[in-house]
Amino acid sequence: MPRNRVTVTGSSSGRPMVFAHGFGCDQTMWRLVAPAFEPDHRVVLFDHVGSGGSDLGAYDPEKYGSLNGYAADIVEVCRELELRDVVLVGHSVASMMAVLAYHRAPELFGALVLIGPSPRYVDDGDYVGGFSRTDIAGLLDALDSNHLGWSADMAPVIMGNADRPELAAELTNSFCRTVPDIARQFARVTFLSDNRADLHGIDVPTLILQCSEDAIAPEGVGEFVHRQIPGSRLVHLRATGHVPQLSAPEETVAAIRAFLASGA
């Protein structure tokens, strides 16, 4: 499955764990967490189409104009690998992809781990997502500003045709980098989706990991998700920020392990 640059490691007889990265970078985000599960799990990492080492040619603006397109890919990866009873770990926007993937093929998944989930970033009446429309517009601008450094010369490297290795050295910020048009649409899809209704009807053990002082998914949102998924477990991490798998990998691993050990 070169489309999603799927990598499979760990114990082939272990319970499968599929890690879905969020908006911004790629599967490298799991580097400090995934190895901890390899001894007793079959660890599956992948890049969303349009990110990291995925096949950029497979990027279809129509399909990836909604999170459903990404969710469909997750289901395809699981089916292709013939996985069952999957622990699906989604970070940030990928936690909503995980929810959508579950609805598409509930028979594949045995547990969901949602790290910093937010079903809707934009405030809506009583619902506080943490962002106004103006904020999101500013965010899209901020992303644009950082795509100015994008150069056509770098495209072959980023697209995986690295026959010009001398360029690779110049590639700072590389693993969080992709084609500006794709990044822009992914940002729109991430921050302008509303998946609140999809939180209903989840019937597998679900863990919600909520960081402290998370500027992207505030605590109120984590609690909202927790309320909407009856029986879900909400764990507050000491880790600050939005990326506990990088800032506090041990704590993140421990929380997931505790969840899985409790029968999830």
Add this chain to the structure above:
Amino acid sequence: MGGTGAAEPSGQLDRLLEEDPADLYENAPMGYLSTLPDGRIVKVNRTFCAWTGRLPEDLLGTRFQELLSVGGRVFHETHLVPLLRMQGAVREIAIDVQRLDGSLLPCLLNAVELRGPDGEPQLVRATLFEATGRRRYERELLAAQRLAEESEARSRTVQKVVFDLAAATSEGDVASVIVQRSRAAMRARGAALVLVQGEAGDPQPPALRPAHSEGLSRELLRRLREAAGSRLALELAQGVRSIVLDERLRGDQPELATAMAETGLTELVIVPVSADSKRLGVLVIALGDAAPGQLISLVEPGERREIPASEIDLLYTLGRQAGQALERVRLHDETVRQAERAAFLLDAARLMADAADVEDMVARLAELTVARLADVCVIDLVAEHGTARAAVRHRDPARQALLDRLREQHLPAQAARHPGLRALREGRTQWVRDVAEADVRTMTLDGAQRETVRELELVGVISVPIGIDGRRLGVLTVAADRHRPPFTAADVEVAEQLALQLSQVVDKAQRYELESQTSHTLQESLLPPAPPAVPGLRTAVRYVAATQGVSVGGDFYDVVELPGGLLGLAVGDVVGHDITAAATMGQLRAVCRTHLADRPSPSALIERLQASWSLLGVQRMATALFGTLDPVSGELRVASAGHLPPLLCTAGTASFLPVRPTRMLGAPRAATPALEWAGVLPAGSTLVLYTDGLVESRDADVDVGMDRLLDVAGRACSADPDALCDRLLEEMVGEHRPDDIALLALTRV
């Protein structure tokens, strides 16, 4: 800055270069920051403080990301943090730092992560360069690039539309291309192509018909059509314009406003669709809040995004492209349909010429019409009391029952505004272009019928009167349902031409029928009632009219008791098959009776009639056979004026009496008088007088008929003249009788 290896070092320069590291840090031409891995600032230089207007003590302990704009904060979490952790350094990150006064300081940031012996992060060192000018320049570049991209996207949209339209072969194709493409280009909630129905110069206000729509409720489309109504011409003339859901709309068009609000729409953009100067319709683009499953709009709920001029231009172009494509496919369609219509009318004419009678004709015509012109065809013909349903057909056999249910008997006379009745009453075509609820009511009498009409999904109805010279003969009604393109003026013309053909054929048939009915009535009233009862004789008479309207004859028979006990016999046939023939026959019979008072011999009677023929003033000739019979002795005298010989049935054999005919009555007189046959009718035998209808048929010679008559009569010979007559008629003539038959049989007992 000079080189350090100069021969004579300058003391001043040395002093400048012996910089104080603290001063260098604090007052460097860039901002310096050190933070803990979670972003908390532990060290900051004076330059950064000055740039941001903040005091060092306020900054220390604050998390760096809190100094950023909201967008910057998200970028920090999603990119900067992972990059630092993964690569240990970032370069040239564009980031906006908030000054104390809330304004933004555009910066470029470089940072490195310092790690402990186990690789764990300990400290982040960051430098920030002010980049106001550079970032402004970049923003301008970006804006220009966006503009170019948008322009390119618009060009692409137009290109795609042009490409797709080139492949479109029907109005439906054009509509779906334009609706899909424009909806996508405008990121609209929905779109519809609404076309004006009917041609320019129509007296009625143009009706609107959605050709294709996506994402719009039926209710909204209905309200929009109603709202546009008579103001349409104005709307089309105004170019691209918007109907915005606001207080004014709520006041002016409350139903439309409600329909918009119910489906989350905030604005309808109305784009004219035209070709040259012809206004063909409008493209409606529905803008609004994001639908479930769609991305959230960046426009605040209740606020409206002003549509930029470039997008207005795009829409205008799309409208023109759609208009041209519509004209092209319509022209093509029209050519094809023109040919189909001509072929249809030709076939209809052939069918009418071949039909056996009116009933058969209208049934077959209705069938042809639903196969070729319409979904529904109803032909009503005027009958003695109101109208009679002559034919009712639906193209779809599954829907025939619906139609039958609706029209069990005849046009509903109580529904005064029924298009069929109006056509009949006003004597001109009624065309309902766009069947609305009000029209459904005119066609129906009750709720059940209305439901049936709705199930038929009729969109267009044409009713054309059938009539000639001011006489109303009936009405032809054709209807189209929503599965077929709507009727055009050309369809109306075809229906009118069909009705015209039908008028002529029905008129001719009705006249003929009337005439033949009159002839029969006249003839039956002129024929004598029942023959007199004469002792020693059994008499049977038959008059049978032809079965086809084309053969009304002047056949007659007569049996009269003459003074002195003789019985006078007559049978004859006036030439022709019409009322004149029948009337002549009546005259002839009356004249014969007058002559018979003098008891002339049969040949003398012929002579007298020949002599007085010109005085009778009749234009027709006739054949006739006269005889006298003495019922007591059986003595028989017979003379013939061009008539077929009498038949004699005796003891199981039949033969013709050898009567030599003279010329027909009304023909130039022969030089010699008529010869008379004289003989005796044996007891138990039967004399049969008949007209040529008994032995003539369309496909066989009269001699063949005569031979058959001998054969049949021989076998049927009996003492019961009624039974003989029945057998002769039964065996000699079939169900179809091309000619009248008069039959007279006498049995001497």
